[in-house]
Amino acid sequence: MTSARGGRPRRLASLAVATLAVTGLAACGGDSDADSGSGDSELTVVSYGGGYQEAQAQAFIEPFDEANDDITVVQDSPTDVSKLQAMVEAGNPQWDVALVANDFGNDSQKEWLTPIDYSVVDKDAIVEGYADTYRVAADIEGTVVAYREDKLDAAPETWADFFDTEKFPGKRAVNKYAAGGILEAALLADGVSPEELYPLDVDRALAKLDTIKDDIIWWETAAQSQQLLESGEAALGFVWIGRAVDAAKTAPVKINWNTWTSQDAYWVVPKGSDAEEAAMEFIAFATSKEPQEELATLLPYGVVNVEAAESEAVAADPNRPSNHLDTQVRMDDQWWADNIDDVSDQFNEWLLG
């Protein structure tokens, strides 16, 4: 299903069209200067694929394509940051707009990125803190503590509760990824205030994690985290919001909105894109009110547009991340971008021990 929608067949088709157009022009001996002014441009958008990209396609990728006669949008999937870097280094990125996770799009990665043009993208329309120099959030997600109501005597309310195996016995499903938020969770449970988290005291975090090490089930794919909660194999989980919401559809799963960390998706423009202008217009459109409202009807994620966040349908949803920004623990993506290698090594070593 994904391949039908995401990219390849459409890309081939548009490639064929482009080739025909170019040969046609050459044959006519006409003006073949494709760069002149607002001439037709092809915009390649790469996202994560699957149901997520299908929702994005419906909410804004296809509407943007339809609304702009001079821009042909081509979809690709999935994003691969190392591929993106290789494309930019080769000087010819095929992708003009890419959806990336928190670990990319930070200032230290500017050699691969074009700064967002805030004369095109309206910064004031975007929820505060989600429009940076090289990236604009596509939506607001999160990693939340979710738990099985039926397996616990009481509802966990604090970070400390997640680490309290006596009051809340049962396995905990946690992402096997150093930058997945669990180190922050451990420090918060250990009494560190959110403002003083960074730079992370990794030794202290791992020492705190040692106290529940035998009660952790490490998940590596989002599907696994959902399955662990649904089957009751885990009584608690530190999982992505979309999976917590999905698990709650079939099992007595509740979300604690006092304990969650940021986890988002961002649009970036690779350096050297030949459709930079169209890319900025696309980002502006994707983060505007109506497309964001449409996206919210398709996905459980929070919206990045201020007006969309205030709309009734979004504001009334108890499990919408954008309604809980006051309790969100914001991860320092820049710190992670600079430290991920060392911390990952330490984390992996700790895992094996």
Next chain:
Amino acid sequence: MTSPASAVRRAPLRAVSGGWLLALPALVFLAVLFLWPLLKMGQESLTDGFSTYSDVLSSTVYRRVFWTTAATAGLVTSICLLIGFPYAYVMYRSSRTTRTLLLAVVLLPFWSSLLVRSFAWIALLQDSGLINQTLTGVGILDEPLPLIRTQLGVLVGMVHIMLPYMVLPLFATMLRIDDRLLLAATSLGASPWRRFVRVFAPLSAAGIFAGALLVFTISLGFYITPALLGGPRQTMIGEVIADEVQQFALPTASALGMVLLAGTMILLGIVVTALSRAKERTA
């Protein structure tokens, strides 16, 4: 002991010039799809010079994982031998019908996908799985047994997959044992145990060796089973290599692969030398 039949079989190949051409397809296949990629992998591992190797070899994480990998493969081989040998022996001693049945039993899981079987073990072994639910349900246990995400889980899953690789070479070797040698041992007054230790076991040595070699080397490369049935402490090198590839750290992944290959060859070299020495001594 060379039978006339084999002499007849061998002669024409030598006589017909270029008979070795028959091996050409396999040789070309190996050269193009194994040797060449292996060379490329060696080249890739040296992208940043030997520093990748010194990083890989000095890292405590990788060293631990290599050790876990070898230990797990060794344990799987031992368990397969321990339960596979008696099984093959029973097959060898059984009537034709029983033998076919026993063969089918050991081959049956062989025909279903490794991935499906590993997932099936999850359903059986997990805390909320069939075994633990039954045990806690009837009140034998209060807490579920730690069957999954442990060394035990990995061993159960891997032995289940590897057992045919042990049983089949053992059985094939046993079939070739001349019954008259066993009869001779009995007639010379050997007890059944002595007959087994002095005659039957040495004659099955080739099968033990072939089976152990197969099980051990294939086990070294296991990836999905330890990932699904083990915990972080059971991480094997295959998983780490896959991780590195996914992170696009191709030189590191290649170096790990080369180290694994070299380690396996050295280990096998030691075993083969030790075995041939032992053979010389008994001869």
